[in-house]
Amino acid sequence: MPKQLPIVAMDACCSPLAREPLSAEHAVELSKLFKAMADPVRLRLLSLIASHAGGEVCVCDLTDAFDLTGPTISHHLKVLRESGLITGERRGTWVYYRVHPEVLARLSAVLVTGDMPVPA
Amino acid sequence: MPKQLPIVAMDACCSPLAREPLSAEHAVELSKLFKAMADPVRLRLLSLIASHAGGEVCVCDLTDAFDLTGPTISHHLKVLRESGLITGERRGTWVYYRVHPEVLARLSAVLVTGDMPVPA
């Protein structure tokens, strides 16, 4: 494990919402992750990064996919980064982003309902 | 199916984030659901309702669990209701809320990462 995830990502774990009442503290941590995803642009950024072959995407490609200025995209990437959902790495002139799949998976697990069928 | 779910809940489906890039339209619909959960109080409300034995909870019990005024709780319940995550029903003096587990499940499925192990 080369890099440490932010506290947010580490603590937002544990049992599904539907199993037992969320503690106030866990709710705060979890809400930070959901807040990071509570924007259409950030969701598309996340999806673009997560679904990209090779696992990483250059910021330049991301910027081209939207009718938004560079700084705005940069801002959204920062929000995703600080929430622990993605990381960025500079290589030469360009910056490449990739997702932290564990965080996504943990979030998915939190939403699982007790008697849910296993996803196909 | 006695009740129709809001459009939000119906459209926020489809393939996982990490499978293919989210369309702008789907991103908007999905973001509404995440926005509904992007608050600690609403997350705890959702969890209290989802985890309660019998599947439903009286608003009076929910209000007692927080240091917030009645109108504030009522506001948060409305946000959750309008997103399609819960429904409320009045029976006599009291109003009871229950979750829509399909919506929660669909959201969970969207976050699943490709090579994720099946949740235990």
Added chain:
DNA sequence: TCCTTGGATAGATGTTTGTCTAAGTAATGG
């Protein structure tokens, strides 16, 4: 009918957030 209690709605207010422009930093190439 009137009062009480559970809950929702309306409106006000301070805070957060999404977007922009302008300016800053980092690497590359003349």
Added chain:
DNA sequence: CCATTACTTAGACAAACATCTATCCAAGGA
């Protein structure tokens, strides 16, 4: 060393939001 390209940071501003108080509606009991 200067110019250019790729981001990021800083600051401004309008829109959205969480919370409150005050008020209203619905049901039940004297």
